[in-house]
Amino acid sequence: MVYIWHDPSEVPADFGPSVVTFGNFDGVHRGHQQVLSQLIRSARLTHSKAVAVTFDPHPAVIHRPESAPRLIMGLEDKLEALGELGLDAILVVKYSLDLASLTAEEFVEQYLVDCLHASHVVIGHDARFGRGNSGDLETMKALGGKFGFEVQVISEFGSEGYPLHDDDGTDRRCSSTWVREALQEGDVATAAEVLGRAHRMRGEVVHGAARGRALGFPTANLASDSTGLIPADGIYAGWLVDEAGKRWPAAISVGSNPTFDGVSRQVEAHVIDRPREAVEDFDLYGQTVIVEFVARLRGMVAYRGPEALVDQMKLDVVQAHQLLARH
Known part of the structure; x- marks a missing residue:
């Protein structure tokens, strides 16, 4: 204790x-x-x-x-x-x-x-x-x-058994600054190396514009007062942990979704690999959840319309599934 x-x-x-x-x-x-x-x-x-x-x-x-x-x-x-x-x-x-x-x-x-x-x-x-x-x-x-x-x-330098190097191959002292720099670039893999675990955010799931649900990709939207540094805009593979401690694989979107106008910057996670019978009744609204970032799949891109966006989202889900299966 x-x-x-x-x-x-x-x-x-x-x-x-x-x-x-x-x-x-x-x-x-x-x-x-x-x-x-x-x-x-x-x-x-x-x-x-x-x-x-x-x-x-x-x-x-x-x-x-x-x-x-x-x-x-x-x-x-x-x-x-x-x-x-x-x-x-x-x-x-x-x-x-x-x-x-x-x-x-x-x-x-x-x-x-x-x-x-x-x-x-x-x-x-x-x-x-x-x-x-x-x-x-x-x-x-x-x-x-x-x-x-x-x-x-x-002397706080690196970690025993875990030699860490900067991009140029030189040893670098582990620091909060290094983690922030990596997250600001969307490099959640380097952030995880320095942290010793995946970077996470914690916040309440709130109602959004429901665009993801309309497109067939419902998402858990984190409230604006969620804690944890928001990484660079883009699509990530990661995990969503609900209040019961259940870990769900997820494709995570960070940004304003430039395909649609007037959307503010947000963090939203689409849970993948849910059982068919759990798809409709999967409700996280009001729960405080954890979102963990494992890898960045791509940057945020403006597509010509919803159809092109849906096609890309399908590819994102497949890539996220394959990557997380190796973790």
């Missing part, structure tokens, strides 16, 4: 000792996983609790709202991904200007020492924390001496 706390007051007074790290962990990619797996090993060796501290919202939303990056995943998916790694607890700290005003020492004392009773703090070489990002590795080492915790330095 993973304890998830949304406020320091929820942490039991007798909790600890703990091995702690902190960060945004957007995407919980392989670099994050490498750091956290080493944290967990350290916790087991020292008979301590393995704890990750993360922030919500992303600091950029508070400091630079006009240029804040679209998050790779929503908080619910981040907590699920973190929990699957084997952590004992996750503390979600509300990020605010008050939190940002804490000095490096105040942050460490209040959250890592007084709250989580850290015996070890795991930190990267380039970590920054505290007011104006004034705290760094040397600061943490000094605070460890003052408060009585050890500092373990971990």
Whole structure:
């Protein structure tokens, strides 16, 4: 069981000792996983609790709202991904200007020492924390001496057993930026390599214009407030996971569908390979579903009419079926 706390007051007074790290962990990619797996090993060796501290919202939303990056995943998916790694607890700290005003020492004392009773703090070489990002590795080492915790330095690069390379073949550090770049290009395969799993979105299924149903390809349309970074426009093979946990193979459309005028950008998934008797009564409206992107089949194209679009959609479904069968 993973304890998830949304406020320091929820942490039991007798909790600890703990091995702690902190960060945004957007995407919980392989670099994050490498750091956290080493944290967990350290916790087991020292008979301590393995704890990750993360922030919500992303600091950029508070400091630079006009240029804040679209998050790779929503908080619910981040907590699920973190929990699957084997952590004992996750503390979600509300990020605010008050939190940002804490000095490096105040942050460490209040959250890592007084709250989580850290015996070890795991930190990267380039970590920054505290007011104006004034705290760094040397600061943490000094605070460890003052408060009585050890500092373990971990280099977050690639992932053990998974050497990752950029397009030119050189090693590249796993990062949330790399994932965003790949998704913005529609390269969900590279995003999955860096993430260690397929990129996903989560949202409620809402009513759309019903054009897909009229064409013989009914779709589950995600609400505009769905979480998860939307990849580049195009057609993808992937999976739809319903509220019951059932995974359905799907052909996923992202974009405004240029064959029709006046259509806003949307994400919609056409579930394939449903049993004949389930086609008519397959109703996902109102459900919160997960859409996972496995591979991009093609870009978004404007066809001369519905007939040409239907012919292409049939080919998309066949290609998606063949690709997903290999997964």
